[in-house]
Amino acid sequence: MRALFPGRFQPFHKGHMKVVEWALERAEELIVVVGSAQESHTLQNPMTAGERVLAIRRALELEGVELRRVYIIPVPDILMNSAWVAHVKTYVPPFEAVVARNPLVRLLFEEAGYRVLEPPPFEREKYVATNIRALMMTGGNWEEYVPEGVAEVIKELGIIERMRRLMQKD
Ligand code: NAP
Numbered sequence: 001m002r003a004l005f006p007g008r009f010q011p012f013h014k015g016h017m018k019v020v021e022w023a024l025e026r027a028e029e030l031i032v033v034v035g036s037a038q039e040s041h042t043l044q045n046p047m048t049a050g051e052r053v054l055a056i057r058r059a060l061e062l063e064g065v066e067l068r069r070v071y072i073i074p075v076p077d078i079l080m081n082s083a084w085v086a087h088v089k090t091y092v093p094p095f096e097a098v099v100a101r102n103p104l105v106r107l108l109f110e111e112a113g114y115r116v117l118e119p120p121p122f123e124r125e126k127y128v129a130t131n132i133r134a135l136m137m138t139g140g141n142w143e144e145y146v147p148e149g150v151a152e153v154i155k156e157l158g159i160i161e162r163m164r165r166l167m168q169k170d
Contacts, residue, residue: 003027003117004092005099006075008036008129010045011154012056013146015127017063019119020070023099026117029069030099031092032056037074043133046163049074051153058149085112137163 039045075091098109098116135142143151
C-alpha cells in the first residue's frame, strides 16, 4: 500500500515527523507532497519547494527513516479545489490512501473515493508551524520544535536572515 501525506511544511516540524513515522507503520511507501510549491519568500511561506524538499529529506535521513520508502514531491496549488485531487494525481505515483487531518484535504480525497487515514494529534498544541515561524522571526528557540535535519538546512540556507529582511520596513 502506498499512501500520500500532503502539507505545506513551512517548516516541517516534529509533529509532521511523527505523522511520517505513524504512516510508515501502516503503508509500505509514503509520498510526502510539498504543497503550495509555488510559494516562497514571504513570512507565511519563507522556504521554496526545493528548500522544503531538502529539509524534509535531511530530517528523515537523520531520524533513520528508510528513504527508499519515501517520495518527496512538490505540487503547486490551483485555484479550483474541486479539481485538486486530479491535479495532485498527475504529479505523484499511484497511491491507495491519504494521511491527513486538514479538513479540506480530507473532504476532497474522501469525495474522490480515497481511504483517508487520520493520524492522532501529536502534541498538536505544541507543534504549530505559525508559532514556529514567529519564533524564527523574533529570535526565539524555534530549533526545539523542528527535527535536527530541518534546523540544519534552515541555518545553512539563511532562512532566518531571509525572514528578518522580509520584516524590514522602509
Ligand atoms: P501543514 O499545516 O503543513 O500540515 C500538514 C498535515 O500535517 C495536516 O494534515 C496537519 O493537520 C498535520 N499535522 C500537523 N501537525 C500535526 C501534529 N502535531 N500531529 C498530527 N498531525 C499534524 O499543511 P496543510 O495546510 O494541511 O497542507 C495542505 C496543502 O495542500 C497546502 O499546501 C494547501 O495549499 C494544499 N491544498 C491545495 C488545494 C488547491 O490547490 N486547490 C486544495 C487543498 C489543499 P492539521 O489539520 O491538524 O494541521
